[in-house]
Amino acid sequence: MQNNQNIKIAVDAVVFGYQDNALYILLIQQKYGPYKDQWVLPGGLVQNGETLTTAVHRELQEEAGIKVNYLEQLYTFGDDINRDQRNQVISVSYFALVNPENFKLSAATDAQDVKWQNISNTPTLPFDHNLIIDTAFKRLKAKLHYQPIGFDLLPKKFPFSDLEHLYTTILEQEIDRRNFRKKILSFDFIKKSNEKQKTGSGRPAQLFTFDTNKYKALEKNGIHFEIKFA
Amino acid sequence: MQNNQNIKIAVDAVVFGYQDNALYILLIQQKYGPYKDQWVLPGGLVQNGETLTTAVHRELQEEAGIKVNYLEQLYTFGDDINRDQRNQVISVSYFALVNPENFKLSAATDAQDVKWQNISNTPTLPFDHNLIIDTAFKRLKAKLHYQPIGFDLLPKKFPFSDLEHLYTTILEQEIDRRNFRKKILSFDFIKKSNEKQKTGSGRPAQLFTFDTNKYKALEKNGIHFEIKFA
DNA sequence: ACAAAAGTGTTGGAGCTACACCCATGT
């Protein structure tokens, strides 16, 4: 096996969080090196003897103090030889979802700070991180249509209107509230809790929970989750 | 940047070919090393200064003498540390389509032989290559439903029945011939050539061609290609 | 004339889209 290969392998993660009717991504601020003080996606080099998945979880834990609800591989970026000025680096990127309420952010190791960045005014970032974010955002939008993935961005108990807002916010489309509710409820994987939420004004909302087990059972029998819009 | 990382990066490709109503994948036989004489997916280490895409094209050219019709990144396999006994290796795998009639296979460099392997009796292969093939096969099946990708497996001019057989063979499902034809023709991206094919017995078939430009134009306006079955 | 593959229309029903008013609470 040829032994002079000098290409590094990194993992990067686009972690989405949804709060107060807006979509955010997790960014960290570099503590060392030529990119010091710049905001970038959490991630870093894979360690010897470490799996890719482990590497992502480790970096998210170290740099942001976060455990994600959902994680999947996104894409491997390696067609821009000079994406990192230090060395040829290939980035295996991941796509993750989290409910920000669950965590208090905390930066450590090579991150000096962490923050939730509103995705709609993401600044220009070093490397190809804007491209990675775009790719992840497209994936998120696509997935919302055919996989019940929105629930990983919400608290365990949520009013139905939060789900509506999540869809309209992320997809930047209006939806027909009646049809949307009918559709979601028809799948039968969310159920009413017996609590209500009081929001200050307006009629109190039923709280719902997503039933993961029910969904998995249905999935085996081949349901086809698909949301279309008016 | 940490400098002791000792993980290699390889690319591997699952190249599908369709001929005589059967689906094949391309395998090469190793010429050197601990896996000598074994059949594996075409691929190899990425060279310094080379992009991932270039690496795949190069390996396919070198090891099999092939240029593919369609290529997309499939998945990056790196969660099994010991997938290669020589060293920790991460495989960025690709998914490719080709019409076998266009090529005469020719093995070179580290391949001592090449062949088209019928996918339905693929033997057990070294590394995690069976897993990679499975992943690619699932992707192929899924894509057939929502992307007009079958045409990359057929010659430029083909009788409609070849497309039918391609679908039934790959998806292992019967289709309703009338509904299928109506559906495909309704998209309006394949057109009749004025040639006919004589098969020996039976009524001669119209030959069709896939109009790539027309498809791209329609795609921009947002057509939704989707094939369902009886 | 018969075997083999190509070609072709219609109908019933499921599921989607479109659409607007009443309800429960706070101020």
Next chain:
DNA sequence: ACATGGGTGTAGCTCCAACACTTTTGT
């Protein structure tokens, strides 16, 4: 009493699934 957000039903239409016979050629 009014403002705010939550909750609900129906009718028309579109599009899909189901279904079988005729045409063209070779032998």
